[in-house]
Amino acid sequence: MQLSRIVITGVGLTSPNGNTLDEFRSNLLAGQAGVTRIDMRYMGQVLAGICDFDAFKYQKRKEVRVGTRAGSISIYCAREAVADSGVDFDGMDKNRVGIYVGTTEHGNVETENEVHNISQFDYDTKYWSHHHNPRTVSNNPAGEASLNLKVTGPAYTVGAACAAGNLGLVHAVQMLRLGEVDFAIAGGVSESVRSFGIFAGFKSQGALAEHEDPNKASRPFDTKRNGIVVSEGGCLYTLERLEDAQKRGAKIYGEIAGYHVNSDATDYVLPNPERQTECMRAALDRASMKASDIHIVNAHATATPMGDIQECDAIRTVFADCPETYINNTKGYIGHAMGAAGALELAGNLGAFDDLTVHPSINVDELDPKCALPNLVLNKPVVAKRVDAILNNSFGMLGINSALIVKRFSE
Amino acid sequence: MTNEECKKVVLDIIAEIAPDEDVSDVTSSVALREQLDLDSMDFLDIVMELRKKHGIEVPESEYGQLASLDSCAAYLTPLFNKSA
Numbered sequence: 001m002q003l004s005r006i007v008i009t010g011v012g013l014t015s016p017n018g019n020t021l022d023e024f025r026s027n028l029l030a031g032q033a034g035v036t037r038i039d040m041r042y043m044g045q046v047l048a049g050i051c052d053f054d055a056f057k058y059q060k061r062k063e064v065r066v067g068t069r070a071g072s073i074s075i076y077c078a079r080e081a082v083a084d085s086g087v088d089f090d091g092m093d094k095n096r097v098g099i100y101v102g103t104t105e106h107g108n109v110e111t112e113n114e115v116h117n118i119s120q121f122d123y124d125t126k127y128w129s130h131h132h133n134p135r136t137v138s139n140n141p142a143g144e145a146s147l148n149l150k151v152t153g154p155a156y157t158v159g160a161a162c163a164a165g166n167l168g169l170v171h172a173v174q175m176l177r178l179g180e181v182d183f184a185i186a187g188g189v190s191e192s193v194r195s196f197g198i199f200a201g202f203k204s205q206g207a208l209a210e211h212e213d214p215n216k217a218s219r220p221f222d223t224k225r226n227g228i229v230v231s232e233g234g235c236l237y238t239l240e241r242l243e244d245a246q247k248r249g250a251k252i253y254g255e256i257a258g259y260h261v262n263s264d265a266t267d268y269v270l271p272n273p274e275r276q277t278e279c280m281r282a283a284l285d286r287a288s289m290k291a292s293d294i295h296i297v298n299a300h301a302t303a304t305p306m307g308d309i310q311e312c313d314a315i316r317t318v319f320a321d322c323p324e325t326y327i328n329n330t331k332g333y334i335g336h337a338m339g340a341a342g343a344l345e346l347a348g349n350l351g352a353f354d355d356l357t358v359h360p361s362i363n364v365d366e367l368d369p370k371c372a373l374p375n376l377v378l379n380k381p382v383v384a385k386r387v388d389a390i391l392n393n394s395f396g397m398l399g400i401n402s403a404l405i406v407k408r409f410s411e
Numbered sequence: 412m413t414n415e416e417c418k419k420v421v422l423d424i425i426a427e428i429a430p431d432e433d434v435s436d437v438t439s440s441v442a443l444r445e446q447l448d449l450d451s452m453d454f455l456d457i458v459m460e461l462r463k464k465h466g467i468e469v470p471e472s473e474y475g476q477l478a479s480l481d482s483c484a485a486y487l488t489p490l491f492n493k494s495a
Binding site: 060061062065066127129130131278 | 428429430431438448452455456459462463
Protein backbone atom coordinates (compact mmCIF):
# COMPACT_ATOMS: atom_id res chain seq x y z
CA MET A 1 0.00 0.00 0.00
CA GLN A 2 1.34 3.41 -0.95
CA LEU A 3 1.09 5.69 2.06
CA SER A 4 0.56 9.41 1.73
CA ARG A 5 3.63 11.54 2.21
CA ILE A 6 3.22 13.82 5.23
CA VAL A 7 5.00 17.15 5.51
CA ILE A 8 5.51 19.80 8.17
CA THR A 9 4.16 23.16 7.07
CA GLY A 10 4.11 25.26 10.24
CA VAL A 11 5.78 25.48 13.65
CA GLY A 12 4.60 27.19 16.82
CA LEU A 13 6.58 26.92 20.01
CA THR A 14 7.46 28.32 23.36
CA SER A 15 10.54 27.21 25.23
CA PRO A 16 12.52 28.57 28.18
CA ASN A 17 14.89 30.23 25.70
CA GLY A 18 12.57 31.39 22.94
CA ASN A 19 8.97 31.95 21.91
CA THR A 20 9.42 31.56 18.17
CA LEU A 21 11.30 29.07 16.04
CA ASP A 22 13.79 31.73 14.97
CA GLU A 23 14.47 32.88 18.52
CA PHE A 24 14.80 29.30 19.74
CA ARG A 25 17.17 28.35 16.94
CA SER A 26 19.29 31.48 17.37
CA ASN A 27 19.72 30.76 21.06
CA LEU A 28 20.65 27.14 20.40
CA LEU A 29 23.35 28.24 17.99
CA ALA A 30 24.53 30.93 20.41
CA GLY A 31 24.72 28.53 23.36
CA GLN A 32 22.13 30.54 25.28
CA ALA A 33 20.36 28.49 27.94
CA GLY A 34 17.17 29.49 29.75
CA VAL A 35 17.06 27.88 33.17
CA THR A 36 16.17 29.78 36.31
CA ARG A 37 15.28 29.34 39.97
CA ILE A 38 11.68 29.38 41.11
CA ASP A 39 9.96 29.01 44.45
CA MET A 40 8.26 25.67 44.74
CA ARG A 41 5.54 24.96 47.28
CA TYR A 42 6.86 22.85 50.18
CA MET A 43 10.33 22.63 48.60
CA GLY A 44 11.82 26.11 48.52
CA GLN A 45 13.85 27.07 45.49
CA VAL A 46 14.24 24.66 42.61
CA LEU A 47 15.74 24.95 39.15
CA ALA A 48 13.29 25.08 36.26
CA GLY A 49 12.84 26.16 32.68
CA ILE A 50 10.10 28.79 32.51
CA CYS A 51 8.48 30.21 29.37
CA ASP A 52 7.59 33.88 29.05
CA PHE A 53 5.24 33.83 26.04
CA ASP A 54 2.29 36.23 26.14
CA ALA A 55 -0.74 34.06 26.91
CA PHE A 56 -3.02 37.04 26.28
CA LYS A 57 -1.94 37.19 22.67
CA TYR A 58 -4.58 34.59 21.87
CA GLN A 59 -6.68 34.26 25.02
CA LYS A 60 -9.00 36.48 27.00
CA ARG A 61 -8.10 37.06 30.60
CA LYS A 62 -11.02 34.93 31.75
CA GLU A 63 -9.89 32.05 29.57
CA VAL A 64 -6.46 32.17 31.17
CA ARG A 65 -8.00 32.32 34.64
CA VAL A 66 -10.38 29.41 34.04
CA GLY A 67 -8.07 27.27 31.95
CA THR A 68 -4.76 25.57 32.62
CA ARG A 69 -1.18 26.51 31.87
CA ALA A 70 -0.98 23.51 29.53
CA GLY A 71 -4.07 24.81 27.77
CA SER A 72 -2.51 28.24 27.34
CA ILE A 73 0.69 26.70 26.00
CA SER A 74 -1.31 24.58 23.54
CA ILE A 75 -3.32 27.55 22.35
CA TYR A 76 -0.26 29.74 21.89
CA CYS A 77 1.65 27.05 20.00
CA ALA A 78 -1.34 26.03 17.88
CA ARG A 79 -2.14 29.61 16.89
CA GLU A 80 1.49 30.35 16.09
CA ALA A 81 1.80 27.18 14.01
CA VAL A 82 -1.37 27.89 12.06
CA ALA A 83 -0.22 31.45 11.37
CA ASP A 84 3.20 30.18 10.33
CA SER A 85 1.64 27.65 7.95
CA GLY A 86 -0.03 30.42 5.98
CA VAL A 87 -3.13 28.28 5.55
CA ASP A 88 -6.53 29.96 5.13
CA PHE A 89 -7.64 28.63 8.49
CA ASP A 90 -10.86 30.64 8.60
CA GLY A 91 -11.89 29.14 5.29
CA MET A 92 -11.04 25.60 6.34
CA ASP A 93 -13.60 22.93 7.23
CA LYS A 94 -12.88 22.62 10.97
CA ASN A 95 -14.45 19.15 11.04
CA ARG A 96 -11.43 18.02 9.06
CA VAL A 97 -8.84 19.46 11.45
CA GLY A 98 -7.30 17.27 14.15
CA ILE A 99 -5.40 18.37 17.25
CA TYR A 100 -3.08 15.79 18.81
CA VAL A 101 -1.15 17.01 21.83
CA GLY A 102 1.44 14.83 23.53
CA THR A 103 1.59 15.09 27.31
CA THR A 104 3.74 13.46 29.92
CA GLU A 105 1.06 14.02 32.53
CA HIS A 106 -1.83 16.35 33.10
CA GLY A 107 -3.81 17.25 36.20
CA ASN A 108 -1.09 17.18 38.83
CA VAL A 109 -0.78 20.97 38.86
CA GLU A 110 -4.49 21.63 39.17
CA THR A 111 -5.05 18.93 41.78
CA GLU A 112 -2.19 20.19 43.93
CA ASN A 113 -3.57 23.71 43.67
CA GLU A 114 -7.02 22.60 44.79
CA VAL A 115 -5.67 20.61 47.74
CA HIS A 116 -3.71 23.72 48.73
CA ASN A 117 -6.85 25.81 48.27
CA ILE A 118 -9.00 23.68 50.58
CA SER A 119 -6.15 23.50 53.10
CA GLN A 120 -6.96 27.19 53.71
CA PHE A 121 -10.47 26.08 54.71
CA ASP A 122 -9.61 23.21 57.03
CA TYR A 123 -9.89 20.78 54.11
CA ASP A 124 -13.61 21.37 53.73
CA THR A 125 -14.35 20.05 50.24
CA LYS A 126 -17.21 22.47 49.67
CA TYR A 127 -14.45 24.93 48.71
CA TRP A 128 -13.13 22.58 46.02
CA SER A 129 -13.45 24.32 42.66
CA HIS A 130 -16.04 23.33 40.07
CA HIS A 131 -13.28 24.06 37.54
CA HIS A 132 -11.29 21.09 38.80
CA ASN A 133 -12.70 18.44 36.47
CA PRO A 134 -12.53 20.35 33.17
CA ARG A 135 -9.04 21.46 34.15
CA THR A 136 -7.81 17.97 34.95
CA VAL A 137 -9.39 15.75 32.32
CA SER A 138 -6.52 14.35 30.34
CA ASN A 139 -7.72 15.89 27.06
CA ASN A 140 -7.62 19.40 28.59
CA PRO A 141 -4.62 20.81 26.70
CA ALA A 142 -6.06 19.73 23.34
CA GLY A 143 -9.61 20.59 24.32
CA GLU A 144 -8.73 24.15 25.26
CA ALA A 145 -7.04 24.55 21.88
CA SER A 146 -10.13 23.20 20.12
CA LEU A 147 -12.31 25.73 21.97
CA ASN A 148 -9.98 28.59 21.13
CA LEU A 149 -9.48 27.70 17.47
CA LYS A 150 -13.07 26.50 16.99
CA VAL A 151 -11.79 23.17 15.74
CA THR A 152 -14.62 20.64 15.60
CA GLY A 153 -12.58 17.66 14.43
CA PRO A 154 -10.89 15.21 16.79
CA ALA A 155 -8.86 16.96 19.49
CA TYR A 156 -7.23 14.96 22.24
CA THR A 157 -4.01 14.26 24.02
CA VAL A 158 -1.61 11.40 23.61
CA GLY A 159 -0.18 10.29 26.94
CA ALA A 160 3.29 8.89 26.48
CA ALA A 161 5.49 10.16 29.31
CA CYS A 162 8.48 12.02 27.94
CA ALA A 163 8.16 10.43 24.51
CA ALA A 164 4.88 12.26 24.07
CA GLY A 165 6.09 15.09 21.83
CA ASN A 166 7.15 12.60 19.19
CA LEU A 167 3.99 10.57 19.74
CA GLY A 168 1.74 13.54 19.02
CA LEU A 169 3.42 13.88 15.66
CA VAL A 170 3.31 10.16 14.96
CA HIS A 171 -0.39 10.08 15.69
CA ALA A 172 -1.01 13.02 13.37
CA VAL A 173 0.83 11.23 10.57
CA GLN A 174 -1.32 8.16 11.09
CA MET A 175 -4.58 10.09 11.13
CA LEU A 176 -3.66 12.04 7.99
CA ARG A 177 -2.76 8.81 6.23
CA LEU A 178 -6.02 7.20 7.32
CA GLY A 179 -7.90 10.15 5.89
CA GLU A 180 -9.45 10.91 9.27
CA VAL A 181 -8.39 14.56 8.98
CA ASP A 182 -6.98 16.82 6.29
CA PHE A 183 -4.97 19.13 8.51
CA ALA A 184 -3.32 18.27 11.80
CA ILE A 185 -1.96 20.39 14.63
CA ALA A 186 0.32 18.15 16.65
CA GLY A 187 3.28 17.91 18.97
CA GLY A 188 3.55 18.17 22.73
CA VAL A 189 3.20 20.47 25.72
CA SER A 190 4.13 20.51 29.38
CA GLU A 191 3.13 22.53 32.43
CA SER A 192 4.99 20.29 34.88
CA VAL A 193 7.04 23.08 36.45
CA ARG A 194 3.95 24.06 38.44
CA SER A 195 3.69 20.70 40.20
CA PHE A 196 5.77 20.18 43.33
CA GLY A 197 5.02 16.48 43.03
CA ILE A 198 6.98 16.17 39.80
CA PHE A 199 10.02 17.83 41.38
CA ALA A 200 9.72 15.97 44.67
CA GLY A 201 9.35 12.70 42.80
CA PHE A 202 12.52 13.26 40.79
CA LYS A 203 14.33 14.38 43.95
CA SER A 204 13.28 11.23 45.81
CA GLN A 205 14.48 9.24 42.82
CA GLY A 206 17.86 11.00 43.01
CA ALA A 207 17.27 12.47 39.58
CA LEU A 208 16.74 16.21 40.19
CA ALA A 209 19.60 18.42 39.00
CA GLU A 210 21.28 20.99 41.20
CA HIS A 211 23.99 23.48 40.34
CA GLU A 212 24.90 26.91 41.67
CA ASP A 213 24.56 28.35 38.16
CA PRO A 214 21.06 27.52 36.82
CA ASN A 215 22.21 27.62 33.21
CA LYS A 216 24.83 24.98 33.92
CA ALA A 217 22.55 22.64 35.82
CA SER A 218 21.30 20.59 32.87
CA ARG A 219 24.45 18.93 31.54
CA PRO A 220 23.85 15.75 29.53
CA PHE A 221 27.00 13.69 28.85
CA ASP A 222 29.14 15.63 31.36
CA THR A 223 30.81 13.68 34.17
CA LYS A 224 29.28 16.04 36.75
CA ARG A 225 25.68 15.69 35.53
CA ASN A 226 23.38 15.05 38.45
CA GLY A 227 19.88 14.88 37.06
CA ILE A 228 16.99 16.57 35.32
CA VAL A 229 15.99 20.22 35.18
CA VAL A 230 12.22 20.18 34.79
CA SER A 231 10.86 22.65 32.25
CA GLU A 232 7.62 23.81 30.78
CA GLY A 233 7.07 24.46 27.11
CA GLY A 234 5.32 23.41 24.00
CA CYS A 235 5.77 22.85 20.32
CA LEU A 236 2.96 22.14 17.89
CA TYR A 237 3.35 21.66 14.16
CA THR A 238 0.91 21.81 11.32
CA LEU A 239 1.08 18.68 9.20
CA GLU A 240 -0.54 17.97 5.88
CA ARG A 241 -0.53 15.41 3.14
CA LEU A 242 2.04 16.47 0.58
CA GLU A 243 -0.47 16.96 -2.21
CA ASP A 244 -2.57 19.29 -0.05
CA ALA A 245 0.45 21.32 0.99
CA GLN A 246 1.69 21.62 -2.59
CA LYS A 247 -1.76 22.54 -3.87
CA ARG A 248 -1.80 25.63 -1.70
CA GLY A 249 1.88 26.41 -2.27
CA ALA A 250 2.83 25.87 1.36
CA LYS A 251 6.31 26.31 2.72
CA ILE A 252 7.59 22.83 3.67
CA TYR A 253 9.97 22.45 6.61
CA GLY A 254 10.53 18.76 6.08
CA GLU A 255 8.89 15.42 5.46
CA ILE A 256 8.13 12.77 8.06
CA ALA A 257 10.21 9.94 6.66
CA GLY A 258 9.69 7.32 9.33
CA TYR A 259 9.04 6.58 12.94
CA HIS A 260 8.79 3.79 15.43
CA VAL A 261 7.39 3.37 18.90
CA ASN A 262 8.07 0.42 21.17
CA SER A 263 8.13 -0.53 24.84
CA ASP A 264 10.89 -1.88 27.07
CA ALA A 265 8.65 -4.01 29.25
CA THR A 266 11.50 -4.21 31.75
CA ASP A 267 11.36 -1.43 34.37
CA TYR A 268 9.25 1.49 35.59
CA VAL A 269 11.99 4.08 35.15
CA LEU A 270 15.24 2.54 33.94
CA PRO A 271 15.74 2.64 30.17
CA ASN A 272 16.60 -0.37 28.07
CA PRO A 273 19.24 0.24 25.40
CA GLU A 274 18.32 -2.90 23.48
CA ARG A 275 14.77 -1.67 22.95
CA GLN A 276 16.07 1.82 22.13
CA THR A 277 18.34 0.28 19.52
CA GLU A 278 15.43 -1.68 18.06
CA CYS A 279 13.30 1.45 18.04
CA MET A 280 15.82 3.51 16.06
CA ARG A 281 16.46 0.65 13.62
CA ALA A 282 12.75 0.09 13.05
CA ALA A 283 12.29 3.81 12.33
CA LEU A 284 15.11 3.61 9.79
CA ASP A 285 13.53 0.56 8.19
CA ARG A 286 10.18 2.31 7.91
CA ALA A 287 11.92 5.26 6.29
CA SER A 288 13.81 2.91 3.94
CA MET A 289 17.02 4.51 5.16
CA LYS A 290 20.39 3.31 6.33
CA ALA A 291 21.87 4.70 9.54
CA SER A 292 24.41 6.64 7.47
CA ASP A 293 21.56 8.50 5.76
CA ILE A 294 20.89 10.29 9.07
CA HIS A 295 23.00 13.40 9.59
CA ILE A 296 21.73 14.55 12.97
CA VAL A 297 20.62 12.38 15.87
CA ASN A 298 18.99 14.39 18.62
CA ALA A 299 19.62 12.38 21.77
CA HIS A 300 16.93 12.25 24.41
CA ALA A 301 19.63 12.29 27.14
CA THR A 302 18.19 13.94 30.24
CA ALA A 303 21.44 14.19 32.23
CA THR A 304 20.76 11.32 34.58
CA PRO A 305 23.92 9.30 35.20
CA MET A 306 22.65 5.99 33.81
CA GLY A 307 20.15 7.18 31.22
CA ASP A 308 22.72 9.08 29.18
CA ILE A 309 25.11 6.15 29.11
CA GLN A 310 22.44 3.70 28.05
CA GLU A 311 21.18 5.90 25.23
CA CYS A 312 24.76 6.43 24.07
CA ASP A 313 25.20 2.66 24.00
CA ALA A 314 22.13 2.37 21.79
CA ILE A 315 23.23 5.19 19.48
CA ARG A 316 26.75 3.73 19.27
CA THR A 317 25.27 0.42 18.19
CA VAL A 318 22.96 1.85 15.54
CA PHE A 319 25.29 4.53 14.17
CA ALA A 320 28.58 2.67 14.14
CA ASP A 321 30.64 3.64 11.09
CA CYS A 322 28.56 6.69 10.20
CA PRO A 323 31.17 9.44 9.81
CA GLU A 324 28.65 12.01 8.58
CA THR A 325 26.17 11.49 11.41
CA TYR A 326 26.35 14.07 14.18
CA ILE A 327 24.81 13.63 17.62
CA ASN A 328 23.47 16.52 19.67
CA ASN A 329 21.14 17.26 22.54
CA THR A 330 18.93 20.17 23.53
CA LYS A 331 18.30 19.68 27.24
CA GLY A 332 21.44 21.53 28.29
CA TYR A 333 19.72 24.73 27.12
CA ILE A 334 16.14 24.26 28.22
CA GLY A 335 16.12 21.36 30.65
CA HIS A 336 13.64 18.58 30.16
CA ALA A 337 10.39 19.91 28.75
CA MET A 338 8.71 16.58 29.42
CA GLY A 339 5.75 16.11 27.06
CA ALA A 340 7.04 18.94 24.89
CA ALA A 341 10.61 17.68 24.75
CA GLY A 342 10.49 15.58 21.61
CA ALA A 343 8.59 18.17 19.58
CA LEU A 344 10.71 21.10 20.79
CA GLU A 345 13.99 19.32 20.25
CA LEU A 346 13.04 18.39 16.71
CA ALA A 347 12.19 22.05 16.04
CA GLY A 348 15.60 23.07 17.30
CA ASN A 349 17.26 21.02 14.61
CA LEU A 350 14.97 21.83 11.65
CA GLY A 351 16.98 24.94 10.79
CA ALA A 352 19.95 22.72 9.99
CA PHE A 353 18.27 21.76 6.71
CA ASP A 354 18.93 25.36 5.66
CA ASP A 355 22.18 26.34 7.37
CA LEU A 356 23.77 22.87 7.72
CA THR A 357 24.74 23.87 11.25
CA VAL A 358 24.41 21.34 14.05
CA HIS A 359 23.81 23.01 17.39
CA PRO A 360 25.90 21.58 20.18
CA SER A 361 25.15 19.95 23.49
CA ILE A 362 26.26 22.53 26.02
CA ASN A 363 27.61 22.38 29.56
CA VAL A 364 29.98 19.53 28.78
CA ASP A 365 33.13 20.57 30.64
CA GLU A 366 34.36 17.03 31.01
CA LEU A 367 32.84 14.44 28.73
CA ASP A 368 31.88 11.19 30.42
CA PRO A 369 34.03 8.62 28.58
CA LYS A 370 31.02 6.30 28.48
CA CYS A 371 29.17 8.95 26.50
CA ALA A 372 32.03 9.67 24.11
CA LEU A 373 30.27 8.99 20.84
CA PRO A 374 32.01 9.80 17.58
CA ASN A 375 30.71 13.10 16.19
CA LEU A 376 29.03 14.13 19.44
CA VAL A 377 28.74 17.90 18.99
CA LEU A 378 29.92 19.58 22.17
CA ASN A 379 29.80 23.23 23.23
CA LYS A 380 30.34 24.69 19.74
CA PRO A 381 28.20 24.30 16.62
CA VAL A 382 29.51 22.21 13.76
CA VAL A 383 28.86 22.87 10.09
CA ALA A 384 28.08 19.58 8.41
CA LYS A 385 28.71 18.71 4.80
CA ARG A 386 25.13 17.58 4.47
CA VAL A 387 21.99 17.62 6.58
CA ASP A 388 19.36 15.64 4.76
CA ALA A 389 17.74 13.75 7.64
CA ILE A 390 17.27 14.10 11.39
CA LEU A 391 16.46 11.27 13.79
CA ASN A 392 14.78 12.53 16.94
CA ASN A 393 14.85 10.27 19.99
CA SER A 394 12.36 10.64 22.79
CA PHE A 395 11.97 8.11 25.58
CA GLY A 396 9.79 7.98 28.65
CA MET A 397 8.96 6.28 31.92
CA LEU A 398 7.36 2.87 31.92
CA GLY A 399 9.70 2.13 29.07
CA ILE A 400 8.17 3.89 26.08
CA ASN A 401 10.58 4.65 23.25
CA SER A 402 10.09 6.69 20.13
CA ALA A 403 12.29 7.61 17.20
CA LEU A 404 11.05 10.01 14.55
CA ILE A 405 12.86 10.72 11.29
CA VAL A 406 12.34 13.93 9.37
CA LYS A 407 14.05 14.40 6.04
CA ARG A 408 14.73 17.40 3.87
CA PHE A 409 11.86 17.77 1.46
CA SER A 410 12.51 17.05 -2.16
CA GLU A 411 10.07 16.17 -4.90
CA MET B 412 -25.14 46.37 54.61
CA THR B 413 -27.27 48.35 52.18
CA ASN B 414 -28.55 47.09 48.85
CA GLU B 415 -26.06 49.35 47.06
CA GLU B 416 -23.16 47.97 49.13
CA CYS B 417 -24.33 44.46 48.33
CA LYS B 418 -24.37 45.25 44.61
CA LYS B 419 -20.81 46.55 44.93
CA VAL B 420 -19.73 43.26 46.53
CA VAL B 421 -21.30 41.29 43.66
CA LEU B 422 -19.77 43.56 41.03
CA ASP B 423 -16.34 43.22 42.62
CA ILE B 424 -16.67 39.45 42.40
CA ILE B 425 -17.78 39.64 38.78
CA ALA B 426 -14.87 41.93 37.94
CA GLU B 427 -12.53 39.32 39.37
CA ILE B 428 -14.02 36.27 37.70
CA ALA B 429 -14.75 37.96 34.37
CA PRO B 430 -11.79 40.34 34.00
CA ASP B 431 -12.48 41.09 30.36
CA GLU B 432 -15.87 42.61 31.17
CA ASP B 433 -16.59 46.29 31.81
CA VAL B 434 -18.73 46.29 34.95
CA SER B 435 -18.84 50.08 35.29
CA ASP B 436 -22.26 50.55 33.71
CA VAL B 437 -24.23 47.43 34.55
CA THR B 438 -27.95 48.12 34.78
CA SER B 439 -29.26 46.76 38.05
CA SER B 440 -32.65 45.72 36.77
CA VAL B 441 -31.41 43.85 33.70
CA ALA B 442 -30.21 40.25 33.80
CA LEU B 443 -26.44 40.02 34.16
CA ARG B 444 -26.15 37.50 31.32
CA GLU B 445 -27.84 39.96 28.97
CA GLN B 446 -25.18 42.56 29.67
CA LEU B 447 -22.05 40.56 30.34
CA ASP B 448 -20.37 37.53 28.80
CA LEU B 449 -21.09 35.17 31.70
CA ASP B 450 -21.65 31.43 31.48
CA SER B 451 -22.93 28.86 33.94
CA MET B 452 -19.46 28.27 35.34
CA ASP B 453 -19.16 31.98 36.06
CA PHE B 454 -22.29 31.88 38.20
CA LEU B 455 -20.81 28.96 40.10
CA ASP B 456 -17.73 31.15 40.58
CA ILE B 457 -19.93 33.88 42.05
CA VAL B 458 -21.48 31.33 44.43
CA MET B 459 -18.01 30.06 45.40
CA GLU B 460 -16.62 33.55 46.03
CA LEU B 461 -19.63 34.45 48.19
CA ARG B 462 -18.92 31.31 50.19
CA LYS B 463 -15.15 31.83 50.45
CA LYS B 464 -14.99 35.56 51.04
CA HIS B 465 -18.21 36.24 52.88
CA GLY B 466 -19.42 32.94 54.33
CA ILE B 467 -22.68 33.25 52.37
CA GLU B 468 -24.26 30.01 51.17
CA VAL B 469 -26.50 30.13 48.12
CA PRO B 470 -28.29 26.78 47.69
CA GLU B 471 -28.68 25.53 44.12
CA SER B 472 -32.43 26.04 44.25
CA GLU B 473 -31.80 29.77 44.80
CA TYR B 474 -29.30 30.35 41.97
CA GLY B 475 -32.02 32.14 40.04
CA GLN B 476 -31.88 34.89 42.65
CA LEU B 477 -28.51 35.91 41.23
CA ALA B 478 -29.92 36.81 37.81
CA SER B 479 -29.60 40.60 38.10
CA LEU B 480 -27.94 43.03 40.48
CA ASP B 481 -31.33 44.01 41.85
CA SER B 482 -32.30 40.40 42.53
CA CYS B 483 -28.84 39.74 44.00
CA ALA B 484 -29.28 42.67 46.38
CA ALA B 485 -32.80 41.64 47.36
CA TYR B 486 -31.69 38.10 48.10
CA LEU B 487 -28.17 38.59 49.48
CA THR B 488 -28.43 41.77 51.55
CA PRO B 489 -30.51 40.11 54.29
CA LEU B 490 -28.07 37.19 54.31
CA PHE B 491 -25.12 39.56 54.71
CA ASN B 492 -26.88 41.40 57.52
CA LYS B 493 -27.86 38.16 59.19
CA SER B 494 -24.27 36.91 59.14
CA ALA B 495 -22.83 40.24 60.30
